[in-house]
Amino acid sequence: MATLLVKNAHTVVTMDEQRREIRRGGLYVRDSAIEQVGPTDTLPTTADQVIDLNDRQILLPGLVNTHHHFFQNLTRAVPAGQNSDLFGWLQALYPVWSKLTPEGIRLSAQLAAVELLLSGCTTASDHLYLFPNGCTLDDEIEAVQATGLRFHASRGSMSVGERQGGHPPDSLVEAESSILKDSQRLIEQYHDASRYAMLRIVLAPCSPFSVSTDLMRASAEMARSYGVRLHTHLAETAGDVAYSLEKFGQRPGDYAAAVGWLGEDVWHTHCVKLSDDEIATFGQTGTGVVHCPSSNMRLASGIAPIRSMLDHGVPVGLGVDGAASSDAGHLFQEARMALLAARVRSENATDMTARQALELATLGGARVLGRDDIGALAPGMAADFVTVDLDCPAFAGTAADPVAALLLCQVGAVTHSIVNGQWVVRDGQVTTLNVSNLLKSHQKYAQWLTA
16 A cells, blocks of 8 residues: 655645644545545654655645636637627637547547646536537537546537527537436446545536436436436526526526436536525525636626625535636635625625635535535545645745735646656646647647637
């Protein structure tokens, strides 16, 4: 059984039940799980591998990204979508995405995983909802597995095209029978419900404006029969709410309730426009929300009422969202943005603290994904952790509170990242892939796709 000792961290941010922050601490790992966390002088002195952080690095749980669209990093900053709201942006990019091939899915997935790993993320959920030209979720799964990222793969779908009153072009929608058949196949082939699982499957019809009520209900029924989770977009914009009222005669939260999409096994992305009553219902039912502040601001969607959600007991995690709507996949940056956005929304500097934002990015994300084995450093938790070097210009002058500085200042890239007890980033370099070759292939493909 392999062992790993990490010692002499400047501070260990545990996110455990006591929210301990341990000066000159460390942890001891056996195989894929943490055995001990505490001051360095209380830990074993030897192990198969030893990482000495020399009192200059923060050690903290790996961050958890609960919503992304990996494929979109091929279409960042496309001029046609730079100054559009959600629906205009989608209409500008659907024709580009219709050219995607399996190679594009694989390249974008690996590039997204690299970007996430370097920004401190160790677990991510991706929402792949279009499958042109023979693309499958398998392409993405196989690509991500090679990176070492812990992965929740969401089988997205669109079934209501423009001719039926939906927003996607008809060329990008699928037959609902095919969607459900493939969803069942993916669950049976890939889903791992065990503790410390590296891969889980999620059923994720894209949005109320791109799928039918029948598919929403059938997906919920299938997911619950297999014990997998449900995910979709909801109440992202005022236009989103208007569509729901026009098509279903209900606000988005009421529609979610009507089709069986409330509960602890469900999480919705954005929820910028949820009403007070809908927020209360989400809290009462344990329905999760993903906050994507950068994308919401980029597309002029608004700022989600996260403080109200937390006060009502709504599980809240963070998502970087699509890499063509936030144009980045940096989870520390997203946590910082959540902190700032909450204060701007309420004009109250106490509505979100640095440590609360960090909790959204760790324990909050773990709860949204239905996991009690990630998001904290404690005995029995997965060995998913990262380190951030304080000995750099960005953290000069932060000695009074370097933990808060992780959110108030700018984290560039993490120094080390361990996922499931295995190195994925070492001394700022990804260990699982040749990143230089990946970048060349990705750039070449992106230029072809957007030509």
